[in-house]
Amino acid sequence: MKRLENGVRFEIYVGNIVDCYTDAVVIPTSSTLEWASELAQELTKRAGASTLAAARHKAPLEIGEAVVTPAGGMLARFIIHVALPPASAIQTMPEVERRNLLDAAMKNSLLRCAELTVPSVGLPNLGRWLGFSTAESARLMLAALGHHWPDECALEEVHLVLRDSAETAAFVKADNGSRT
Amino acid sequence: MTTGSDDPVLAGIAEQVEKGNAPRTKALVEEALAGGCEAWDVLNGGIMPALRILGDGLKDGAVSLAEVMISVGAVKAGLSVLEPLLVRSTATGRDAVVVIGTVLGDVHSLGKDLVVTLLKASGFRVVDLGADVSPSRFVESVTKHQAQIVAMSGLLTSSRLTMRDTIAALKNAGLRQQLGVVVGGGAVDRQTAQEMGADAYGEDAAGASDLILRLVRNRSG
Numbered sequence: 057m058k059r060l061e062n063g064v065r066f067e068i069y070v071g072n073i074v075d076c077y078t079d080a081v082v083i084p085t086s087s088t089l090e091w092a093s094e095l096a097q098e099l100t101k102r103a104g105a106s107t108l109a110a111a112r113h114k115a116p117l118e119i120g121e122a123v124v125t126p127a128g129g130m131l132a133r134f135i136i137h138v139a140l141p142p143a144s145a146i147q148t149m150p151e152v153e154r155r156n157l158l159d160a161a162m163k164n165s166l167l168r169c170a171e172l173t174v175p176s177v178g179l180p181n182l183g184r185w186l187g188f189s190t191a192e193s194a195r196l197m198l199a200a201l202g203h204h205w206p207d208e209c210a211l212e213e214v215h216l217v218l219r220d221s222a223e224t225a226a227f228v229k230a231d232n233g234s235r236t
Numbered sequence: 237m238t239t240g241s242d243d244p245v246l247a248g249i250a251e252q253v254e255k256g257n258a259p260r261t262k263a264l265v266e267e268a269l270a271g272g273c274e275a276w277d278v279l280n281g282g283i284m285p286a287l288r289i290l291g292d293g294l295k296d297g298a299v300s301l302a303e304v305m306i307s308v309g310a311v312k313a314g315l316s317v318l319e320p321l322l323v324r325s326t327a328t329g330r331d332a333v334v335v336i337g338t339v340l341g342d343v344h345s346l347g348k349d350l351v352v353t354l355l356k357a358s359g360f361r362v363v364d365l366g367a368d369v370s371p372s373r374f375v376e377s378v379t380k381h382q383a384q385i386v387a388m389s390g391l392l393t394s395s396r397l398t399m400r401d402t403i404a405a406l407k408n409a410g411l412r413q414q415l416g417v418v419v420g421g422g423a424v425d426r427q428t429a430q431e432m433g434a435d436a437y438g439e440d441a442a443g444a445s446d447l448i449l450r451l452v453r454n455r456s457g
Contacts, residue, residue: 114257121259124309126302133302164259171258171309173349 058231062205065213068227073217074098076178080134081127081217082165084185087139089115103128103135111137120160122168132178136168146187154186155196161186162200170206176213181223190223194230241281245271249282249314254289256306258313265314275321279357283311287350287442301346308350315357322357332452335377336387337365338421339398344391347421350441351387358445371398371405378411384455385416385448387438390423399424400432416451420444 058066073081074095083099085091089112091099099108107128114123117139127135138161140146146154161182169177183193201214218224241247245268252261268278290307293299334355338345345367352364363381365373374386386406388399399419406412419429420438429437436451438444 114255114260118259123257123259124306125256126300126306134306167313168258168309171312172305 060205060214061202064205064211066201066216066231067213068216068218068224068231070220070224071217072098073178073180074102074130076215076217077131078176078178078213078215079132079174080124080136080169080172080176081130081132081178082122082136082138082180082182084140084161084180084182085117085137086142087115087117087119088112089117089137089139099135102130107135111135120157120164122161122164124168124172134172134174136165136177138165138182140182140185146185149187154188158183158186158188158193158196159200159204162197163204166201166204166206166209166211169211170209173210175210176215177211178215178217180217181219181227184219184223190226191230194227198227198230241285243268243273243281245273246278246282249278250286250289253283253286253307253310253314256303256310258310261310262313262317265317269317269321275318278314279318279322283314284442287311288440291440291442305346308346308353311350312353315353319357322359331359331361332385332448333361333363333381333383334385334387334448335363335365335374335381335383336389337369337374338367338389338391339395339402340368340370341398342390342392342395342423343367344421345389347391347441348387348389351389351420351438351444354441354445355448358449360445360448371402374402375405375409375411378406378415379409383415384452385418387418387420387444387448388434389419389421391421392423395421395423396428396432399434403433416448416455418444418448418451 060066111125119139119141122136122138125135127133181193183196245264249261249264252264265278290299290304294304336352338348352362355362363377365377378386403417417434418436418438419434426437436447438447
């Protein structure tokens with residue numbers, strides 16, 4: 057367990073974001089509130105089809121924007137759906153644009169947490185969805201957590217949910233680097 | 237959508253608050269202001285009607301607590317745009333200090349949080365003590381901040397007793413005469429508020445700002 061500069065507890069886990077046991081979880085989606093096929097299956101299983109159908113009523117979203125829905129049968133209470141571009145668009149997108157998008161996605165996800173006054177949130181590796189290497193994603197996401205922390209925010213815990221030990225090692229290294 | 241505003245943008249704000257869409261609510265609030273709407277009109281014509289509907293829905297069981305929390309998030313997104321403008325146009329009495337909290341033994345703070353947001357947006361100086369607040373903490377805070385109003389919230393029936401104890405503690409500390417005391421939340425109604433010696437009963441969050449303003453003005457004569 058570590059703490060961010062503002063004293064907030066920061067945990068890194070290996071697992072699946074849909075199983076994250078926090079008040080809110082951030083889930084990447086598209087501007088039309090459609091999820092990547094594997095994620096859609098897991099969400100349908102955990103949150104329920106009706107939860108996802110209700111979420112789609114909030115479409116369309118601007119890319120980088122985030123909306124909240126109840127989390128249905130998931131362990132979390134809320135899903136923060138953050139809109140990212142489709143993989144095909146990311147491949148041709150300039151790096152600076154992807155950085156800005158990651159920044160906006162992090163900022164808007166944290167804003168939704170502040171508005172909900174939730175004490176804990178689970179984040180996936182959003183940088184990976186935007187085509188960044190694990191090391192670069194770690195650096196950018198940790199920086200965004202510092203830059204975009206809302207003024208009035210009840211968050212006491214941020215859980216970063218990563219896919220495997222390689223991702224974890226990269227984030228731990230980036231986190232240590234940011235403190236030296 | 238049943239809020240019934242004639243202005244399509246205000247009606248849209250109400251709809252997005254009900255749906256709990258924070259970015260869309262914020263965008264429409266900006267659009268309303270850019271179109272010449274006054275901040276108070278946006279608050280009263282767009283946001284408040286939706287809150288009343290949600291409050292009724294929660295009472296009837298038609299809306300879940302999670303949905304209300306999401307809608308409150310959308311309200312906060314809208315208020316982040318409105319707040320600076322509302323504070324600039326405050327009327328006399330809105331600069332009063334309000335100490336607010338959910339009483340000891342009760343951790344239900346959604347309604348209280350919403351009242352805090354709306355009071356701040358209305359220009360009041362709000363000291364939010366959070367949830368599970370003891371009578372002595374209310375007394376300390378009133379003294380420290382020289383508050384004019386104490387607002388207590390609670391959902392549990394047992395909170396009525398704690399509210400009564402808090403009023404007694406304020407009285408024992410010699411603070412009661414100078415204070416307006418408001419109680420609200422599911423634990424109380426108008427009659428119990430009166431019985432416990434409160435000055436006013438807050439029926440819903442949407443009306444809290446006007447209620448407290450009336451209380452401040454009445455007390456300042």
